[in-house]
Amino acid sequence: MSITTLNPENKKAIIKLLYQLADDDFLYAYRGSEWLGLAPHIEEDVASSSIAQDSMGHAAMFYRLLEELGEGNADDLAHARQSHERKNCILVERVNGPGSYMENAQYDWAYAVVRNYLYTTAKKVKIQSLKQSSYQPLADVAVKVDMELHYHLLHWKTWFIQLLSSTDEARARMKDAYVQVMNDFTDVFSFGKDAELIKVYNLIDTESVLKQKWIDTITPVLESVQLEIPETFDTGKLNGRNGDHTKDLQGALSILSEVYDMNPAVAW
Amino acid sequence: MCTTIQRSKEAVLQVLANVKDPEIDTVSIIDLGMVEGITIENHTVKVEILPTFVGCPALEMIRGNIVKAVNKLEGVEETTVTFINSPPWTSDRITEKGIQGLKEFGIAPPPKYMKEDGSWHVDCPYCSSTYVTLDNIFGPTACRSILYCKSCKNPFEAMKLISSTM
Numbered sequence: 001m002s003i004t005t006l007n008p009e010n011k012k013a014i015i016k017l018l019y020q021l022a023d024d025d026f027l028y029a030y031r032g033s034e035w036l037g038l039a040p041h042i043e044e045d046v047a048s049s050s051i052a053q054d055s056m057g058h059a060a061m062f063y064r065l066l067e068e069l070g071e072g073n074a075d076d077l078a079h080a081r082q083s084h085e086r087k088n089c090i091l092v093e094r095v096n097g098p099g100s101y102m103e104n105a106q107y108d109w110a111y112a113v114v115r116n117y118l119y120t121t122a123k124k125v126k127i128q129s130l131k132q133s134s135y136q137p138l139a140d141v142a143v144k145v146d147m148e149l150h151y152h153l154l155h156w157k158t159w160f161i162q163l164l165s166s167t168d169e170a171r172a173r174m175k176d177a178y179v180q181v182m183n184d185f186t187d188v189f190s191f192g193k194d195a196e197l198i199k200v201y202n203l204i205d206t207e208s209v210l211k212q213k214w215i216d217t218i219t220p221v222l223e224s225v226q227l228e229i230p231e232t233f234d235t236g237k238l239n240g241r242n243g244d245h246t247k248d249l250q251g252a253l254s255i256l257s258e259v260y261d262m263n264p265a266v267a268w
Numbered sequence: 269m270c271t272t273i274q275r276s277k278e279a280v281l282q283v284l285a286n287v288k289d290p291e292i293d294t295v296s297i298i299d300l301g302m303v304e305g306i307t308i309e310n311h312t313v314k315v316e317i318l319p320t321f322v323g324c325p326a327l328e329m330i331r332g333n334i335v336k337a338v339n340k341l342e343g344v345e346e347t348t349v350t351f352i353n354s355p356p357w358t359s360d361r362i363t364e365k366g367i368q369g370l371k372e373f374g375i376a377p378p379p380k381y382m383k384e385d386g387s388w389h390v391d392c393p394y395c396s397s398t399y400v401t402l403d404n405i406f407g408p409t410a411c412r413s414i415l416y417c418k419s420c421k422n423p424f425e426a427m428k429l430i431s432s433t434m
Contacts, residue, residue, distance in 0.1 A: 043403060043404045043414075046404055046407065046408070046414070047404055047405065047406035050406035050407070050410060051406065053323050053325075053410060054321060054322065054323045054410055055323070056323050057321065057322035057323015057324070057410075058322055058323070060322075060323065061322050061353075136354075137353075140353040140354040140356075141353050143353070143354070143356045143432065144319075144322055144353045144356045144357075145322065146434065147356065147358075147430050147431070147432070147434045148321060148322065148410075148430075150386065150434040151406070151428065154386055154387075154405065155405060155406070
């Protein structure tokens with residue numbers, strides 16, 4: 001289906017979904033980029049910032065699809081929207097730890113590894129579903145993203161398993177991070193109040209199907225490191241898909257958009 | 269007569285063969301298999317390009333270089349470049365000339381296939397030794413990895429395998 005043959009409701013559903021996908025990767029990429037220069041060793045600095053760059057590319061592509069659907073310029077969509085307009089899940093907006101990347105950063109690598117691994121596995125499940133999306137431009141993008149995700153997943157899975165199989169301290173910190181991340185998994189597979197609309201047009205699998213596929217994917221990995229999926233990880237508090245967010249998001253957006261805000265009219 | 273020849277597809281292809289990867293001056297965008305379509309309508313040339321990696325910051329530079337080069341052709345008044353995602357770029361689109369160009373630059377061409385565990389192997393582009401170690405799947409650009417040759421003791425890079433079977 002192309003843009004011109006879309007009925008208004010179908011178009012609305014695509015737009016709603018695209019904002020969620022775009023904002024997710026935008027914030028995920030930003031939090032990844034904050035590790036630049038701070039990662040545990042130099043090769044990791046190269047790897048994690050490369051993953052952040054890829055992910056920012058994915059966000060840019062989703063914003064461009066929104067641009068094609070008449071939502072406005074992709075740069076403006078990325079930078080000019082307020083935090084209550086954002087549709088990303090809570091997990092990706094969380095800070096990396098106390099302090100800022102410029103000074104006194106006390107970032108937790110265990111948290112980064114757990115968040116990145118679990119987010120990437122969830123993204124992989126969604127992207128594979130999007131490859132069958134009824135909206136062809138989105139399906140095409142998903143094919144492209146899926147190839148890059150292969151490397152991201154390989155990377156974070158290696159860290160995840162190795163740290164959980166390492167020293168007592170590493171394992172304890174990873175387990176703490178795991179609890180923290182799972183507590184924020186409430187809205188990762190939620191489409192918020194737009195769930196019904198998105199479902200009608202076969203843009204992506206439903207929330208429950210995606211979640212089950214994700215559980216099936218990670219269960220063997222979790223078992224290999226003696227971890228279990230907590231039963232209560234979907235008893236929600238905030239739902240980012242409906243525009244509910246923590247103050248961490250505002251902090252991220254003001255840094256991300258600092259240069260853009262100096263002069264939004266400048267062409268890059 | 270002359271303008272017709274200048275505006276032929278072949279002429280455009282010839283020009284594009286001189287548009288290099290901004291970071292690897294031994295390979296062109298044709299060698300890399302990035303050029304998917306060329307359409308000529310009157311005095312306008314439309315070029316369709318497949319990005320190797322979605323977030324590649326060199327894309328805008330490549331766009332500029334294509335426009336500059338094609339606009340020099342006689343009879344061409346406007347050149348537009350569109351980045352498209354279908355078909356997806358895969359590393360097997362790199363031509364034989366591209367493979368030679370990469371090696372010349374000290375970059376191992378992408379491996380042809382992936383092992384069952386998702387890993388892959390390349391030989392050293394300098395000495396062809398197979399005794400290499402993968403230092404980092406990620407490298408200085410999105411499309412490259414960092415390796416080390418145990419035989420000739422050179423660090424080197426490899427183009428990542430990108431395939432639709434991944």
